[in-house]
Amino acid sequence: MMQKKHSARAAFAAGSFQRALLRWYDAARRDLPWRAKPGERVDPYRVWLSEIMLQQTTVKAVIPYFEAFTRRWPTVEALAAASRDDVLAAWAGLGYYSRARNLHACAQALAERGFPADEEGLRALPGVGAYTSAAIAAIAFNLPAAVVDGNVERVLARVFAIETPLPAAKAELRKLAAELTPESRPGDYAQAMMDLGAGLCSPRTPSCLMCPVRAFCAAAGTGDAERFPLRAAKAARPTRRGEAFVIVRGGCILLRRRADKGLLGGMMEVPMSEWVVDDVVASTEAVRPKRGRAKADAAGKAFDLRTDAAVSGIGSQANKVAWRQARTVQHTFTHFHLELRVFAADANADPSAAAVFSGEWAALDDLAAFALPSVMKKAVASGLEALGLPMQPTR
Template sequence: MPVENQIANKLLAHYDAQARSLPWRSPPGAPPADPYRVWLSEIMLQQTTVAAAAPYFERFTKRWPTVEALAAAEDADLMAAWAGLGYYARARNLLATARAVAGKGFPDTEAGLRELPGIGGYTAAAIAAIAFGHRAVVVDANVERVVARLFAIADPLPGAKPAIRAAADSITPDGRAGDFAQAMMDLGATICTVRAPACLACPIHEHCAGYVSGDPTAFPVKAAKKARPVRHGTIFWLERGKDVLLVRRPDKGLLGGMRALPTGSWGDSPPGLAGAPCDVGWHAVEPVVTHVFTHFELRLALVAGTSEKHCKMQPGWEWWPKDRIGQAGLPTVFAKAASIFGRDG
């Protein structure tokens, strides 16, 4: 039997015995899961751990059990439900896709899936394999690590990605496509981990060139990281009686469409009170809030003030009860700030 077939068979046998139980997953050998649940989970898992995504998945599927129910959701309700999961463009794309497929179902091909908002190459392949049983080469970060070690691919990332994909293609079987994709994901998540991989527990370690080399953690080879740039801004906590001012961020851009505390613009140096929503007596609150996004680090000074009179309200502004701020669906960076302002008050 060709070694590629041996690898696939051993992985599937291991998956049959050791598959993780996840809320969006069908058991090994069972019919594929509902495409809606597969798609929803894959969107939530983009740049997010299983542990973080699982409770959101449970809440979403309880509140919106079908893609038609999700398509009918109010934008603000969905964005609030997504709060804390990060990468908020995913939530906007979630609604756009739900509304595009409601009533007619998901396309069952990689090409058709890639035409939907927020679905790239990996996600399309994962849905095609897991929800529809089509053979597809599914390579996420865990699979990338497994394959790079299995074949000792020495080219540094990201340049090594085509070689990793080709190697993954060579071991992907024609049958049980979804189970194989999930077997590879599980292997990377539980055994072939970034640090201290449990090689002797791996069902394919005897075929692994990285293991034979004596240093499997040398793969995949990663290029040196560039320093992450730092940006600065100010968060304004404006009280009026028992309420605090919240704003709706513009639909386009970072944290688009989310409720938030007011901020000025973000720039290369601290902007002070520029962009304050009202002309009141502001005072500084410690500490500065730091939040790391994918491409930059954001440092936000905190200032608080009280509005004795009504501020001139702008579109998208609202006064929100301070004692219900946890229900506003604030993104994590603003939730951090709100907790500090609450302690300060």
């Protein structure tokens, strides 16, 4: 079937669309903690912080983190002066942890040089891409920047009935967004488009009869809005597997820090094997097998942890520790599912375990002070459960 061709020109007067949308926004705008109220001065720090947090994360999930951050660090200078470990710990549970590392680096740059007042300068900051720079430029500095997030893509795909599937349609949608962005009130316009997509123009069962721009919408006119935007088929997420080792001693748990680069970079973890796509458990720097790689058998039986390659890196000390197999935990990342078999041990008889795993002993009643991502919290909870110990609050 031939794809329907679309011009990147709007089929209606952009001004009429803008006025209809802004009238609705003035009456129905969302009250969000980072938004300046009508007549208030916009704080670029709050706009920037919220936009970083909102990258690939819902408003509902972000609100408590934003409020906690701004209570603790009310200015960009305060955030810049914080330790990175404190910022990572405060971010724990929000996901996409490279954002937290970039947030801290960006705060230090902003505290030193101030906010750039144009898209190009904003885009040069750590963790700020094309969308985020446009959003900050429009909302914080009232510049006519075309702000296109997932909500805006959905609205535009329906207004123009774009038959090209996403992500191939992104370039066309950006052109259309630029055509519709007004010179006057571009920040309010950008937020109005976001609110429309988050509310009335929802992914399923959009409320077309209540939509302020229904008269301009090609998909609503044909009763076909829910079909848009079209999306290319997604590849299935693979499953990776690994082992996590929860080791406690005297009211403490053994933790170590992940490398800065890569998934969950800079966050804390319990010692664990590499995560692999099949059942092979590969060695890591902290868990080195003495005799090559080990495989779980086809029946999925547990390793003999005293002798198996998965933990042979602890050498003769493995025989001093009574390992227990805990509940397997699962976690879904953007591009793969993860299954972690969890093994737990009380290492009171082996105080050298921290050095063996290149880790540090952390007080169980102080876990909230450590940057433990959600998947690690799951592993810790499983291991403590197997040892009959309560899971201490982490946030």
